[in-house]
Amino acid sequence: MNGHVLRMGGVGVRRGQAELLADVDWTVEEDERWVVIGANGAGKTTLLRVAATQLHPTTGTVDVLGERLGRTDVFELRPLIGFASSAVAGQVFDDQSVSDLVVSAAYGYLGSGDEEYGAPDHSRARALLARWGAVRLVDREFGTLSEGERKRVLIARSMMADPELLLLDEPAAGLDLGGREDLVRRLGGLAADIDAPALVLVTHHVEEIPPGFTHGLLLREGRVVDAGPLESVMTADNLGATFGLDLKVERHGERWSARAV
């Protein structure tokens, strides 16, 4: 695999006249922690869905975990890719228990509640829920959870199968300030964990970049503005071009902020 967890070459995604992604070249190595930043509609979720093998590109090549999309069985690949997104939340039945939802990810599906799982599965699910500050929710029905609680449960779920690549689509969206800061701290802990998989986190906000994230990809209208080590990518010029604004960008230790000027 040469350390490449993900490699895209000349990737484009078209729907009719719309170019959702164009000319995307991107390589993620196994010890890297990436943040993907862009405005609404920039193509971030589309990019993540390509990486998750849920969407085949119109043009270009995609290698995930050493396998070329189009030449491999994606159903064998998908259990190795953790993917937490609000699209997953939309597929979950309201009466689905948190416990079954997390535990069933080890088997690559959304649990119906009819399956039997072993004690090791349940203890792993509890440990993951604890890691994300959600263990008290283990016996709740998913439909009764708040937005922030759902996010935590879905992240725990995305790690259940011990993935080699973890994709998190806007994990902090909809969280209050305390919830965001708590999640950013936990994501920072994951970034620092040498046993953690390669990480890709999508966000609109530079304030949500957790400590320990190493690389950034900036996306505007489906095209890469810049991609590389975070400190070289996170300039006012680059972020200004990404969002179409004049910005002041500041670094505060391992955190970032941006505001219009």
Ligand SMILES: Nc1ncnc2c1ncn2[C@@H]1O[C@H](COP(=O)(O)OP(=O)(O)OP(=O)(O)O)[C@@H](O)[C@H]1O
């Ligand atoms: N089937 C489709 N046909 C035409 N356009 C589409 C289709 N699917 C998505 N799009 C458009 O592609 C663009 C990229 O969508 P995507 O969801 O990847 O953006 P995003 O960066 O994740 O946005 P957000 O931050 O708002 O979630 C959007 O403008 C969207 O309207």
